[in-house]
Amino acid sequence: MDEKILVVDDDPDILEAVTMILESKGYMTVKAQNGLEALEKIKTEKPSLIILDLLMPKMDGFSVIKTVQEPKWAGAQNIPVLILTSVREDASRRRYELETGKDLDVDDYLEKPFSPDVLLKRVSKLLSKIKK
């Protein structure tokens, strides 16, 4: 397994826990602590999957999703996004809809706290989807 996964979360402990779980299964990980860093890493590291927190300082997850959908990010648009946040899914969707007028287009949504097994299952499901 040589998939590189970008993990974005402002909480260093969560970041540590998630990467630890992913690395235990042999995934490569890249960390980012806010949206700006995440965009930088998307450009330089070209990850196969993004695990994205929503509420973060500097630039939040909503803005990352919005930015990546712009035409100049064409290469990044196909990278699957798994939201990992403590915000309720319907609340996030409503907020995104209100702010942009568009549906929140993400591939999966997991609410914190998360069980490691569930996270791994979702990750491998998303990665196998792109292979097809």
Next chain:
Amino acid sequence: MKMENEKTISQEFTPEEVALLTRLKIFINLRWTVIAGTIIATFVGPQVFHIIFPTLPVYIICAIIAAYNVVLFFQIRNLTKVGNKSLVETARGIGNIHFFLDLMSLAGILHFTGGIENPFIFYFVAHVVSASVVVHYRVAFFLSTTAIIIVVALVGLEYFGVIPHENLQGFASPNLYQEPVYIFAVLIVLITLIYGFTYMLTAVSGELRKRQRQVLKLQEWLLEQKNYELGRASREIYQLGEERKRFLFFLGVAAHDLKAPLTAIQSYLWVMLDGYAGKLTEKQHGMLERCSFRIRELLNLISNLLDIPRIETGQLVHEMKEISLLEIVNKSIEGLRNLAEEKKLRIIPELPDKLPNVNGAESRLAQVINNLLDNAIRYTPQGSITVRAKQNDKYIEVQIEDTGIGIPQQDLPKICQDFFRASNVDTKGTGLGLSIVKRIIEAHGGKIWVESPVPESKIGTRVAFMLPVAC
């Protein structure tokens, strides 16, 4: 009132100004009538009644009256056009001048038509009446006195032969103007009439003007009062809205910041429990499991506590759309089936194939049914849980019935209160579950009730709620 009739007078005028202008206009019309009447009388007098007097001067005076009446007409018109601040004063000034002209004209006509012999001498009263309605009472008395002086002067000058006397031949005896008693009687009647009318009319119209001003003041005061109250109310509403926004923002931040550290702890606990940080002894595993359980409890308590103000400030309305309650019930049963099977309980769905939709917040209604089912499973040691849904007129009724331990009679009324836990349970819980369920149902315009024991089976608990069908 008069504004409706006076279309030429714009609504910006005060009632007093409107009344004054209306009266001046009436005088103009009246003056035309007087001119016409005088001309007819001057023509008819000699022709029909054979009364002889010099008619030409009378016609000339009529022409003069007509001329200044036209001037007055245009003056009034200009007054209403230009936004004149001292409109009342100007109009009164114009009125005074014309009143004086009227007096002189009448005196002139009288001079050529017999003076004291002519009963039209009493028309001075009419002039005074018309003036008194318009002007200030002091001016009215001044004008009345002027009228009296003019009459007395006319009669006196003719009596003493200073100016010639024109006899109304064929109407009055030629020597009447030399009869002191007759002259005295006529003048007394005229003077008392003039002063009498002046007093009466100035008193009445002065009172009317005063009332008009009072009414106006009252109207202004009421309007001011109303505006003030409206302003205050809208300010208060705005402030309440702002406070609510701040409060909800605070809740959002509080929720996130309270949950974040717990979430991190929970994540690590699960990492350890799932063996990602090395193998655990059974004792360690058990202890970590307890930690994890208590953390979950705390997280639940936090979301419950934060849910209450969100529901109570009406936030659910923003989440509502037309949804299928049946689908939510089915999903919830599916989700909790495992938990029931672990306790060897059966979940019996008695659901129709189809039900009308409801207007609701999907995740909140799922929360309601999950909570009720979870309670039923938790407090039922053996037996089954029956879930029913049916249409009941304009409502959909959902029932969740168990064969469990039931709720003691004395606890039933308090079961939906915040932090209340029935006296026959020892399992841990926040005591907020049912109270939030009740709030959610009520925020949807529905109602919820609890029966224990179930009347038909005499055991367990039945929780039922009704939600209005979407229209």
